[in-house]
Amino acid sequence: MSRTPAIHATGLRKQFRATDGSEVVAVDDVDLTVQPGEIVAFLGPNGAGKTTTVDMLLGLTTPSGGTVEVYGEAPGRAVATGRVSAVMQTGGLLNDFTVLETVQAIAHLHGRRDRVDDAIERAGLAPIAKRRVQACSGGEQQRLKFALALVPDPDLIILDEPTTGMDVSTRQSFWETMRADAAEGRTIVFATHYLAEADEFAERTILMKSGRIVQDGRTADVRAAFGGRTVSFQPPAEFVHADGIDPDWLARVSAALEPLGISDVEVSSASLEAAFLALTAADTHELEGADR
């Protein structure tokens, strides 16, 4: 029997009326299924429709068309029952509360006072639990929002640009926590501008542009679809050492390829950045017809 997907959306659409009266289609006919335990990155240029999609997944915005279910329920209901929670870019914290008081207040609202310590611990906030919110850095406030999202112990966590304001090491430990959570079965969907984050942490990447999904697949495949000029291969295990591939063996490979007119053999993967640049440079139409 198939499992109920964490997210199931079909023909999802959202249009807004701009101030000049014209219609803006923010999300245009999006089909999306995310299975429990997946880590999925949403990438796309400004205005691609990522936040609007996330808002619909959380029941914050009503779709203009199509259907969306979270664990088989209406998104608003999944939020109310604590199955899904979010770390959003906007949304105020109370400046006069301490970190601990903030988590306690939200835990109280959810009827989950038992979850305070775990949320504080997982978000790495124990050392600053007594600090007032107004004294917290941007990155620390992001971690506090993350702790609040963990309070209901959700099956699905949705994050919109979660690591904004975090330094490199905080970002790293944040994602280690997320990975551990995913390994325990939590589903993670995040929107990001950091290509490296999608590359490093998401098994699956969805590229959005102009309200549409233009690529959706394993992150490695999305990368390859755009930066597809790199030839890669798996060397025999005996030539792979801790510090890289045996240079003598690589020289032999180069020599063997030379008669075929192949030179400058380089071992590298195409970057997700190449994919992203291709996406932002070209029309959706051109991309769909791209043959690389």
Ligand SMILES: Nc1ncnc2c1ncn2[C@@H]1O[C@H](COP(=O)(O)OP(=O)(O)OP(=O)(O)O)[C@@H](O)[C@H]1O
């Ligand atoms: N309330 C609104 N009224 C009118 N237009 C809107 C509204 N919300 C979003 N839009 C428009 O919908 C489009 C998609 O916006 P959205 O915020 O979803 O993009 P995004 O991919 O999240 O962008 P960013 O990376 O900049 O956060 C944009 O053209 C935006 O101007």
